[in-house]
Amino acid sequence: MNFNPADISESMRKRKRGNKIVPEPDWGPNNPNVTKFLPYHGAYIQLSENNTVACRNKSFANSITFSERPLQPGEIFLVEIEQNESGWSGHMRLGLTQLDPLEMYRRQSIPQYALPDLVDMGKSWIYGISKAHNNILEYMLDTRVLGVDQGYMYVKYGNRPEFNNYNSHIETCRGSVPVSLLKPTRGCDDILPTDMGSRIGVMYIPVDDKEAEMHYIINGVDMGTCAKHIPYKNTPLHVVVDVYGTTKKVRIIQLYHVSTLQAACRDVILHRMNKRDIPALPLPKLLKDYLQYGT
Known part of the structure; x- marks a missing residue:
């Protein structure tokens, strides 16, 4: 598996508010492409x-x-x-x-x-x-x-x-x-x-x-x-x-819908590694929570 955690988009690291990652506006109420x-x-x-x-x-x-x-x-x-x-x-x-x-x-x-x-x-x-x-x-x-x-x-x-x-x-x-x-x-x-x-x-x-x-x-x-x-x-x-x-x-x-960079990074990672291995990644807890739960 050719996956380097350091390659995760910097935008994922920066989008935090308090102790929670703030998702990019994928699912806005006015987005007609969201199901x-x-x-x-x-x-x-x-x-x-x-x-x-x-x-x-x-x-x-x-x-x-x-x-x-x-x-x-x-x-x-x-x-x-x-x-x-x-x-x-x-x-x-x-x-x-x-x-x-x-x-x-x-x-x-x-x-x-x-x-x-x-x-x-x-x-x-x-x-x-x-x-x-x-x-x-x-x-x-x-x-x-x-x-x-x-x-x-x-x-x-x-x-x-x-x-x-x-x-x-x-x-x-x-x-x-x-x-x-x-x-x-x-x-x-x-x-x-x-x-x-x-x-x-x-x-x-x-x-x-x-x-x-x-x-x-x-x-x-x-x-x-x-x-x-x-x-x-x-x-x-x-x-x-x-x-x-x-x-x-x-x-x-x-x-x-058109995926954000944050959501696209998550999809690529989850399709290249087992979800059960995410807790062992050398990443901040907030990022690992986002990868596991999407929030």
């Missing part, structure tokens, strides 16, 4: 870090959250599991809904559970994330070859994205996404989908001018079609994340 949770959610959800982190503060239910804005065709919504809580059964639920989150909030009708409650309300495609990486659902795969050009992959109607070592980026409707961001940080390659550090994403791909198919991306692997015949042009599709059961806290991984 957030909608501030209308289940009763036991607490949002933080400008609505990019969702944590269940009690029980195991009443923890449904929604994307702040509708998902676009081909756009990836990605979260990382930051904290689990033992003593419960089941795990995070993830999917899409055409129900209006704001209207549900106004009517106090956000259900306790995404499954089965929200699905039973109709116009929702949601599944539970399981420990079994390869058999979360019985998928119907479309493996037609994609066009690849200079390490970039292009998502086209009816195609299944292949996130492999030959593609450094995937082109989406909102811009180019490094494939490395879809994967866990170094040292977490063998984790289960439900483990801390796991990165779980959802997207939908139109197959014609009326219907789309929903895909999960789990730790950098596209799991194929898990829901078909979604009438994506009828009504906007919001992402649903139910922070359920053993899953206690999730963070949105920003795929489409």
Whole structure:
């Protein structure tokens, strides 16, 4: 590993206030490229870090959250599991809904559970994330070859994205996404989908001018079609994340904003070394805390 702690940007060392590192303004409220949770959610959800982190503060239910804005065709919504809580059964639920989150909030009708409650309300495609990486659902795969050009992959109607070592980026409707961001940080390659550090994403791909198919991306692997015949042009599709059961806290991984130097340094370091080795680095405690926890 060719990593020298002295190469960390001086800006990271200087951005301190009191005994805490002050993050650069990555997640400003007026930044249109930042992906957030909608501030209308289940009763036991607490949002933080400008609505990019969702944590269940009690029980195991009443923890449904929604994307702040509708998902676009081909756009990836990605979260990382930051904290689990033992003593419960089941795990995070993830999917899409055409129900209006704001209207549900106004009517106090956000259900306790995404499954089965929200699905039973109709116009929702949601599944539970399981420990079994390869058999979360019985998928119907479309493996037609994609066009690849200079390490970039292009998502086209009816195609299944292949996130492999030959593609450094995937082109989406909102811009180019490094494939490395879809994967866990170094040292977490063998984790289960439900483990801390796991990165779980959802997207939908139109197959014609009326219907789309929903895909999960789990730790950098596209799991194929898990829901078909979604009438994506009828009504906007919001992402649903139910922070359920053993899953206690999730963070949105920003795929489409322009990273600051501080955040970019952290990403590079975490992809080149095991996160468990950070405490042994010859760095100030504040920097090590930022590398480990992002705050």
